[in-house]
Amino acid sequence: MPLNPGDLAPDFTLQDGDGNTVSLSSLKGQRVVLYFYPRDNTPGCTKEACGFRDRYPDLQAQHVTVLGVSTDDAKAHTKFTTKYDLPFPLLCDGDAAVATAYESYGLKKFMGKEYMGVMRHTFIIGADGVIEKIYRKVKPAEHADQVLADLAELDSANPIA
Numbered sequence: 001m002p003l004n005p006g007d008l009a010p011d012f013t014l015q016d017g018d019g020n021t022v023s024l025s026s027l028k029g030q031r032v033v034l035y036f037y038p039r040d041n042t043p044g045c046t047k048e049a050c051g052f053r054d055r056y057p058d059l060q061a062q063h064v065t066v067l068g069v070s071t072d073d074a075k076a077h078t079k080f081t082t083k084y085d086l087p088f089p090l091l092c093d094g095d096a097a098v099a100t101a102y103e104s105y106g107l108k109k110f111m112g113k114e115y116m117g118v119m120r121h122t123f124i125i126g127a128d129g130v131i132e133k134i135y136r137k138v139k140p141a142e143h144a145d146q147v148l149a150d151l152a153e154l155d156s157a158n159p160i161a
Helices: 043-054 056-061 074-084 097-101 143-157
Strands: 013-016 021-023 031-036 064-070 090-092 105-110 113-118 121-125 131-135
Touching: 013 074, 031 043, 031 143, 043 056, 043 064, 043 074, 043 143, 056 064, 056 143, 074 090, 121 143, 131 143
Parallel strands: 031 064, 064 090
Antiparallel strands: 013 021, 013 090, 031 121, 105 113, 121 131
């Protein structure tokens, strides 16, 4: 069955570029923006990551944890994080197990060639571990602004008592 808002987010444990372990279950009580992206240092992925970087203070003000996930290795993540001064962790999903659990890995086409890869999807996961929103069509340059607008809408629909 496909993942939908209202479903419990699949738990995972991955390492970031610095070797720190991050588990979704350890972030219970915090809202998480979990975004999957194809590759470090590519134009679209750079725009998306820098968008989250530029809006990071606004996301932090809303108590949101941002996590990026790709199949790149720790070395690639560290270079990408350093080059663009990213203030949030990029997680290494080398075997694409987490991307697969989130239906964000599969057959892609580019210039007539088919290949398996990570799809650009984002999940807003509530403090209770339940998926609040799923983005399956992401425009990298505008994505962080869209996520912030939707977070505000989610908050106004479900005010915290």
